[in-house]
Ligand SMILES: [Zn+2]
């Protein structure tokens with residue numbers, strides 16, 4: 001099968017022919033239909049995340065159909081369409097798993113990082129970590145739901161039900177999904193982009209934001225919570241500055257540049273800063289149920305599998321509106 005392989009970090013992906021993997025245990029063999037390109041893939045390629053499996057097939061927003069089952073697989077049937085997210089396996093025995101925090105499992109394996117992912121024609125995945133996808137989304141448009149949507153949703157949920165005025169910093173793949181969900185749920189969404197990026201600001205307003213401006217601007221209303229979806233530490237401080245007493249600033253990213261020093265008075269009055277790590281299967285099920293109810297328009301740009309390097313470059317340069325998706329043709 002064709003795969004786009006990371007042989008070494010900090011080098012371009014190589015288009016290679018590798019053997020189709022064999023499903024073992026509760027794994028299923030999947031024919032990849034589409035796979036989203038996520039910023040985390042850049043962090044892995046650029047060695048900002050350490051110790052990936054090598055060589056590695058990236059990609060943790062996989063939309064696929066089941067081809068066959070491993071010897072112990074019982075849940076999924078050949079022909080079914082499923083999604084494979086970042087969380088690929090957990091031990092279910094550690095302190096975190098037993099407390100319902102499998103997203104923090106120290107033994108967890110991650111799709112497209114410590115397990116091979118979906119920048120390929122076929123993949124294997126443990127059926128217990130696959131998600132059923134709402135039928136209304138075609139393969140390419142479903143792909144961004146699997147990380148941008150899911151991690152975005154976990155970040156959004158930590159803002160709490162009482163957060164009426166919600167800031168979103170970094171208006172890329174996650175933001176364009178969560179802004180629609182938040183607006184649908186009656187929140188006032190304030191979108192923050194790079195200064196002067198009027199095109200993205202207009203896109204944010206189309207998706208339901210009541211205000212859009214530069215990340216160094218103050219919104220017309222203090223924020224109850226702010227979600228940070230860009231890997232820029234300074235935004236944590238900018239967001240804190242725009243946040244009301246008791247408000248929370250939540251980073252949805254796995255990697256971020258250093259957070260600059262700031263005056264304690266920005267944090268005072270019980271403001272909080274926190275991060276989100278990974279996702280649990282419950283996040284996956286809850287979010288897919290919402291995506292079924294609310295018609296979320298995912299904006300995608302589809303690339304051929306062989307054009308993965310171009311897709312990655314466009315994301316790195318901030319030249320995408322919405323999400324890049326690798327479409328695998330038959
Ligand atoms: Zn565990």
Ligand SMILES: [Zn+2]
Pocket residue numbers: 038039040041060086147148
């Ligand atoms: Zn991701």
